[in-house]
Amino acid sequence: MSRPARADFDLAALRANYAHAKAVHGGKVAATLKANAYGHGAVECARALAGQADAFAVAFAQEAMELREAGLTEPILVLEGAFGMDDVALAQRHGLWLVVHQEEQLRMLESLRGGGAVHAWLKIDTGMHRAGVAPGQARALWQRLAACDKVAGITLMTHLASADEPGNPMTGRQLAVFADATQGLPGPRSIANSAGVLGWKGAHQDWARPGIMLYGADPRGTPSDVLQPVMRLASEVFVERWLAPGEALGYGGSFVADRPTRVGLVAMGYADGYPRVVPSGTPVAVDGRLTRIIGRVAMDMLTVDLTDLPEAGPGSEVELWGSQVSVNDVAAAAGTIAYELLCNVKRVRRVYLHP
Template sequence: MRRAASIQLHPEALRHNLAVARGLAPGVSMWTVIKAEGYGHGLLWAAEVLAGASDGLAVSQIGEARALREAGFDGPLLVLQGPHDVGELRACHQLRLEPVIHETAQLDHLDAVPVRLPTVWVKLNTGMNRLGFGPPDAEGVARRLRAAGHGSWGVHWMTHLACADEPEHPQNARQLEGFAAAVSPLPGQASVANSAALFAGWGRAPGLDPERVCWARPGIMLYGAHPASVPADAPPEGPQADLRPAMTVQAPIIAIQPLEPGSMVGYGATWTADAPGRAGIVAMGYADGYPRHAPSGTPVRVRDRICPLIGRVSMDMLAVDLTDCPQAGVGDLATLWGEGLPVERVARAAGTISYELLTRVADRLQPAR
């Protein structure tokens, strides 16, 4: 059933943001990351917008890659988690995927199945301690892959930086140095840069031969959000970073409540008016993906003015203080984030990150008609 809240998608913003990513790393190839339903924007929508402009699409799981192939996307597809079992390994071959191998069990699957993968990426765990082989194992992994007939078109290398959104953090230097030391003696392409690492200037993996082919993996920045951690004092927001929001979330004001001094709003009566005013009731709540824990004061945009959220967020509704926006009324649209209100600003107020807000609306809200 259609919800009152809706999203507007901006394809031109997605393409613009990819151009920003390319400007941060000239000459570096781009895997555009569209996992998690295109960060909440829609897997197939993101693929359709980006496929012609990117060098390849990156997803998390085989099921996402299968959906893209079935929809007609025939370009390079990187699968960041690689195959989880023998059946998915066969799918990598059938669907012409470039899987990321990060675990010994995956090597065992490769030995057990009579298929040969021409291109394989190997993930090294340089300090994130999430996925990947230890750097000392890199040469052995490559040898095992080639002995089994894999990587005829290339065995390539990647790692993931834990603190790229804090460029001065010493963990970055440790990881970059460890990756370069492990990979420099080995052939193949390299990839270290997500969105944050691109902004830090690491699109071309530091410490490697400058002639080596490198790939970046921009994700969150494509959708118009800066990858800075939250909370932070003053992280760059979309427009300041030359990024444009690819999603605007809006919902109508469905009621106006007059407020007197002492009037309380919402469950638990957590907000109390200290002067006469007006509350606008917006048809957006946590069932629509808005964070229930967003506190009073979280910004909402109404008629080009920033109005504070007041009281607790309900399942289908939230309230905003319209006292300083007297022209607003029933039927006006409130912008929860998007054009005119960067999602990072809302995330900061709610004590979360833009990634969570964007992906929470996936499969809940429909594009506005």
């Protein structure tokens, strides 16, 4: 029998989440598949969305080429843009859209000789102060792009820094800066990430670029009645034992039983991507019933409390996150965000449902 740790991916849920993003935002939606589709499998997710998605978005050109080599023909936006002329050449040959967020990337396009034209997305820094041209430079760089015969079209874009915080005035300021910097410039606009789609109508422009919401997690960390989790991380109990009151469990003895405690040993650890730092009390579901992790997560296994689940034991299924246990809740327990947990899943068997 193979080790029971696995990740199930519900591709019908992915398609439903994409449809929801498109319905809420309106306009066109580029499905963000960077970082191996946030750990879900970029090729498998792209194939599931083929014919439904208006475009895909990835971080860098090599991620785009993985999709092209798998036969995906939809437009692909490269969010980090070109790192060198080899990336520009790939964009020419394979119809990739390139973000331009610094003048050096513009000069690469201006230096092109021969080959086809490339669609450019001019990124404006409206307040994140990470990547993007200064608002005061946007008009001049747009004019240079428009004058370049190797630029097939221009989309204007920015990225929101705090849209997952509904009360933060930063997003309103960014929207105002973007409107001012692009006033009078023709062409489509793109502002909204997942949080922008879900919480900021002012960010609903021609294109959205949702990521985490496609995989069923609300970026604001709140429960959602609409988004469906795509990944279900699961395993099984394979050993059980009892602790007497006062006995400690696992590395460091961080959990000490205060009553007779039945412990289930589960084939899942931090080498599989489950976070080591979660404390005792972090929720899990065993055979569909909620219980808790107890003790410290180890490299290959963790321990759960079976005391109040008399029917559970070796062979019982354990959901670490999915439809019963929110990945946002596990992320909160770990002091991080769902994005990191999903991206870190590895080593487990991967099962794709409803392709």
